[in-house]
Amino acid sequence: MKNPFISNTPSSSPIKPKTKSGTRVRKPDNASSSSHSSVHSSPVRRPRSNNGGFTDRYLPKRTDMDLKSVISLGSSSLPNFLPSNSxxxxxxxxxxxxxxxxxxxxxxxxxxxxxxxxxxxxxxxxxxxxxxxxxxYYEPTTPPSSHHAIDRDSLLSPTQSPANPRRLTYDHHQKPSSSTTRGASLLTYSEKRASRPSTASLIQNQYSSSTSPxxxxxxxxxxxxxxxxRQIAKIPYRVLDAPSLADDFYYDLVDWSSTDILAVALGKSIFLTDNKNNEVAQLSSTDDEYTSLSWVGAGSHLAVGQLDGLVKIFDIEKKKCIRTIPGHIDRVACLSWNNHVLSSGSRDRRILHRDVRTPEPCFEELHTHTQEVCGLKWNTEENKLASGGNDNMVFVYDGTSRDPCMKLSEHTAAVKAIAWSPHRRGILATGGGTADKRLKIWNVRTATKMHDVDTSSQICNMVWSKNTNEIVTSHGFSKYNLTLWDGNTLDPIAVLKGHSFRVLHMTLSADGTTIVSGAGDETLRYWKLFEKTKPQVQPASALLSAFNQLR
Known part of the structure; x- marks a missing residue:
């Protein structure tokens, strides 16, 4: 059998036959054209065709398309340089x-x-x-014709009007000599200076010259x-070890008080960090695990939920538990305060409203969710409560009413991340889990959805900035980062990377400038993202102050 690789290998160049005397056989001039196309014939140099009329170079002609390209520079529209998924x-x-x-x-x-x-x-x-x-010059929809001809000279030499001519020439300036041209000035020799001139000074000197065109x-x-x-630091300015910080999606173990004290639940202990002097103190310990915590608005008391369903309230000045409230039969995943009302959500699918001024364990019980309640946030200014559950549902309640006034069912995963806008009334943001990964903004007053964006990652927690209309989300599977969003358009502003596990816990400082994030990598990271708000000017008169109070 013949080897196909050998047969497909090209042979060497054929050797032209020679006569007995050693001279090559010259082919007759009237050789057939087929002989030139033969494999054994030598290549023949073809003469250069001169059909186009150009011999040594190509000279382009100005066409209508060229004019359209030039005139398109006059359009003020620019391409979008801001990709939404950046x-x-x-x-x-x-x-x-x-x-x-x-x-x-x-x-x-x-x-x-x-x-x-x-x-x-x-x-x-x-x-x-x-x-x-x-x-x-012309309407784009109408191609230029003979009676709409474009003056090339007027295009390349723009003038204002016959009464006030203006051209890009040296009519109004002194024509530079060969030694004062821009190119020559850049290449001329100059003595070495002690300090290098700044870029701004070079530009100023360049364009201040009267010879500049x-x-x-x-x-x-x-x-x-x-x-x-705006400059946003991409790395945290402080990193603290947080051993035994739970890596559980349904836990909420970090909160910052209005008195600038950070509370962190690590395993079976609670620690307080005073950010004024960086002192760390242990508040309490238990035989069971802590699953959630929340500061009261004044910052004087801390509510803590446990794995066994109990809720404890600690006095910070006395550093001891002043009350233990039963009611739930399973872990307390979320807590939220509304003045003296403490609301708690549990894996037993219930939401309990408790008045801490009364001895009763609760005065209202809600059964709207069919699975664990993992997100709970009060809007104290409007007296509205939003709850999210493992059943992918979000409910909005008017006060402590038993029946919700709004039901949101668009998420396809558990909703733990919930935040109310501190800048606009009735605006709520919700984030879905691994199977959903969507960030949505709702107008509760009109029961409409304002924005919806795919974050490409599990949303574990959310904070709405008090100083700017921006939202910070923390993510789990599979990006493990924090994302800063524009609250008006939901465009991503910055992505903060550093954690190596799910960023489950997040809180905002009292002055609204710093975010603290906690993750399963057992670290707490401090991110300086916002500036302090400027103090508002006080009213000039008592009458104006009274008028503002009436409004």
Whole structure:
């Protein structure tokens, strides 16, 4: 059998036959054309065709498409440089600002006042260019024809009007010599200085020269101070070890009081950290596990839920338990205060309302959820309560009423992350678990959904900033990070990475500037994300103060 690899191997170049005297056989001039196409024939150099009329180079012609490409620069629309699924959009916003500046200067240098319908103030053509809807030369839907011809000279040399001509030439400046041109000034020799000049000074010197061909309005735009962008630290400024911090989705073990004390439940013990002096003290210990904790609004008492269903209230000044409240028959997964009312949700599917001023263990019992209640948040200003459960349901209650006033059933996983907006009335944010991964914002007053975004990860906890309209979510499977969202559009602003396990616990500082996150990697991380709010100006008169109180 013949080897296919050998038969497919190309043979070496054929050797032309020779005569007996050693000279090569010359083929006749009238050889057939088939002989030239034969394999054994030598390659023949074909003469260069001159069908197009070009011999040594290609000279392009200006066509209608070229004009359309040039005139399209006059359009003020820019592509979207902010992808919605970006991990960090601050850098993209900076890039977008740079693109907008470049686009404005390019159009100003090429077209000048041609892009403006009101050529009265030529020095402000940059602002008019930014607001120009489209190029004024021709309508894009109508192709240029013979009676709509475009003047190439007027396109490349923009002028304002015959009464006030203006061209990108040296008419208004002294024409530079060969030794004072921009290129020559950059390459000339200069003595070494002790300090290196800054970039701003170099730009200032470059455009302050009278020989600069850049238009004055473009100079002003380039020399404007850059906009100060927000700086967000991507790494925590403090990391604390938290041994025995439970890695359980249904636990809520970190909370920050209004008196700047952080409470953390580690296994069977509770520790308090005073952030003013960084002192750490143990509050209590138990034979059972702690599953949730929540500070009262004044910061004087701490409510703690346990695995056995008991709820304990601790006096912080006395550092002892002043009351133990029964009622649940299984672990207490979430707690929330509304002045003197303490609400608790449990794995026994019930929500109990307790008045801590009375001796009764509870005065109202809710049975709306069919599985464990894992999320519970009061809106104290509007006296509304939101609850989320392992049954993928979210209910909103008016006060302590037994029947909910709103029912949300769009999530497809457990809803533990719940937050009320401190900036707008009746706005609620909810986040789903592993099978859902969606962050939703609702208007409770109108019973409508405002925003819905896929976070691509399990949402374990959520905090709405008091200082800015932004939301911080902590994630589990499978990103293990924190994400900062714009509360108006739900665009991601920044992603904070550092934890190596699910970020289950999260709380906000008293001044609203710092987020503390706790994860299954047994660490607590402090993130400085927000600035302090400026103090509000007090009313100038008592009458105005009384009027504001009436409103």
């Amino acid at each position: 991990d960090d959009q601050i850098e993209y916003r900076r890039e977008q600002e740079a693109h907008e500046t470049f686009d404005a200067i390019l159009k100003n240098e090429i077209f000048g006042e041609k892009l403006s319908n009101n050529p009265i103030e030529p020095e402000d053509s940059i602002e008019r260019i930014k607001s120009t809807p489209s190029a004024p 850049v238009r004055p309005d473009s100079k002003r735009l380039l020399l404007l101070p850059t906009k100060k962008t």
